[in-house]
Amino acid sequence: MGRAPCCDKENVKRGPWSPEEDAKLKDYIEKQGTGGNWIALPHKAGxxxxxxxxxxxxxxYLRPNIRHGDFTEEEDKIIYSLYASIGSRWSVIAAHLQGRTDNDIKNYWNTKLKKKLIASMAPPSHHHLATATSSSPSPSHYNMINSLLPYNPSVSTNQLLTPQGMMMTMMGQQQQQLLYQEDMGSLVNSANSNKFIMSHQEHSQEQSTNNGIMLLSDVRSGSSTTSTVTRVKMEHLDHHHHHEEDERSMSSVVMEDYGMEEIKQLISSSCTSSNNSLWFDENKTEDKFMLYY
DNA sequence: AAGCAGGGCAACCGCGAGAAT
DNA sequence: TATTCTCGCGGTTGCCCTGCT
Structure with missing residues (x-):
């Protein structure tokens, strides 16, 4: 049995609100309040x-102290930060920004901030792992990431953001498979570079820890702790002889099309430090990951 | 000047959660 | 306890405006 409609759609007006309607609604609510029943309100308000x-x-639009437009840099930072922590929970984000509505923030994010982020994040748009001589992200790239970092008690921001560090986000299933089959394979097989050791662990419960391992997960559900994860461990074959190469190499996989989830993961992902171990969740097939190394 | 494309934004839709019955 | 109803939310749509050709 379907849900009963909240109103008679045949007899209600839709589309943009007229000044008269605004005045009626505002006047009624200011005098009578909402009465805790929005369904009955329009009839009472005429x-x-x-x-x-x-x-x-x-x-x-009508409640007092609403602000529109002209988001400040401070507000941008708050939005970035909260988005990185909690994702697209616009109402929660709006609660941190006086006078802003969730709809406004959502629109602002979708039309401006996201693009700003992508523009900042996107090195050359290749779908391939770059060669050893490919360019590293610009300093502004890292600065942006610095401002976007989610809360992660186990990893310092410096560790995450040095050009020799790593950044991870999620890509779609296709790309993920591609990465497995081609990119990772080529990396695993690459001779004199870093060695990638991949192993599967069933039902791992391990999460982000102080030793630099991180598990990418849905920040909203936090449900990935019992998922099957794939561990990608990167080890230097020879710590003494690869520093120069490490500095030159910047392997990247860059997506041209970023979805909401990708962006969220882009921000919320963090990375590793000393032992260069990465975790990602195989069961989250919608997730996407990107690896800078 | 006219047509088109893209961006911005207000409003709608449908679902989940929780309250009420 | 089961069902119904409302609220609140995030995602999506579609209109309008602006800039470009």
Missing amino acids: LRRCGKSCRLRWLN
């Missing part, structure tokens, strides 16, 4: 609108 529409209009 509006031919769906209750949900009234609620949206009030919350996003």
Whole structure:
């Protein structure tokens, strides 16, 4: 049995609100309050609108102290930071920004901030692992990441962001498979570079730890702890002889199309330090990862 | 000046959670 | 306890505006 409609869609007005409707709604709520019942409110207020529409209009435009447009850099940082920590929970983010609505922040993110982030994050747009001589991300790239880092008690930001460090995010299943089959394979097989050792662990419960291992997970559900994970451990074959090469090499996989989840992971991913171990969750097939190394 | 494309944003849709019955 | 209903949320749509050709 389906859900009963919240209002009679045949008899409610839709589309943009007129100044008269705004005035009616504002006047009614200021005098009577919402009464805790949005469904009944439009009838009482003399509006031919769906209750949900009234609620949206009030919350996003009519209630006092709403601010629109002109996000400050400080607000940008807060949004980045919270997005990295909690993802697209716009209402929670909005709660941290006085006078901003979740809808405004969502729109601002989708139309501007995300692009800003991608522009900053995106080195040359190749789908291939770069060659050993490919360019490293620009300093601004790392600066951006610095400002985006999610809370991660186990890893310092310096460790994450040095050009010799690593950054990880998620890519789609296809790319992930591609990475397994081709990119990782080529890396594993690459002779005089770093050695990648990949192993599977069933039902691992290990998470981000102080020794630099990190498990990428859905920050909202935090549900990846019992998932099957694949461990990718990178070891230097010869710590004494590869420093120069390490500095030159910057292998990257860059996606041209970033979805919401990718962006979130892009921000929320962090990385490793001393032993260069990475974890990612195989079961999250929608997830995508990108590896700078 | 007209047509087109892309971006921005207001509003809608559908779902999950929780309250009420 | 099961069912129904409302609220609140995030994702998506579609209109309008602006800039480009």
